[in-house]
Amino acid sequence: MTVGGAVVVDARDVVRRYPGLGGVAVTALDGVSLTVRLGELVAVMGPSGSGKSTLLHMLGGLDLPTAGTVTVTGTELSGASRAQRSRARRRRIGYVFQDLNLIPSLRAIENVSLPLDLDGVAPREAQSAARDALRAVGVDHLAERFPDALSGGQQQRVAIARALVGPRRLLLADEPTGALDSVTGEDVMTLLRDRVDAGAAGVIVTHDARLAAWADRTLYLEDGRVVTTSAPDEPESLLEGV
């Protein structure tokens, strides 16, 4: 962990309400604040429905808070237009989704280079960056395969390569090891940890305490609120102003 590294993501008092059935709103996040610095990996845990995915969506600019602010590398996503948020996502934020979201009609390397292609990076440069990202996760030999010709673990690696490609500063992963056995799950965490150590910030949702142990601290959510934050050397301690 880089203590005192630059702030990559700063979420303040984030509230997200969804309109519910019969006019009763669901408060998925109820005043969550979180700061993650360069070199820090934060795990998010909590029961089903506690708001973990909603928090990740807010941090990634995929959705807007009902109240509060989310700032990523100095840009307030919560105040940005849809186009500005898309640009910020392509350039600064890598996202590994629960269901991976690989595009079946694109080869592995094309899936990985897509964010750069969309951002107008020259094709040769985008290909080269995509190959580097595939190499970093150990699947560059599978670059020409389509997703359905890859195993679940290999697809996971391609999805991570896509999240790592280019100079992304924020890595968000929602149960990135969900479909994997525990050994492969540890491999994936090692990859994310290494990338964060090399110059990014990471936030990872997991149900697995062994995987959360790779993080610098763990945020526990319950009913849309942070109930505790623990660091490896401060188990279960209650920290203010996280």
Ligand SMILES: Nc1ncnc2c1ncn2[C@@H]1O[C@H](COP(=O)(O)OP(=O)(O)OP(=O)(O)O)[C@@H](O)[C@H]1O
């Ligand atoms: N689009 C939506 N419309 C209405 N309610 C929603 C929507 N998305 C999430 N919710 C509600 O918000 C709450 C938090 O959901 P969220 O998916 O963030 O939980 P989670 O902690 O990620 O759960 P899980 O571990 O099961 O994935 C839940 O009560 C959920 O039903």
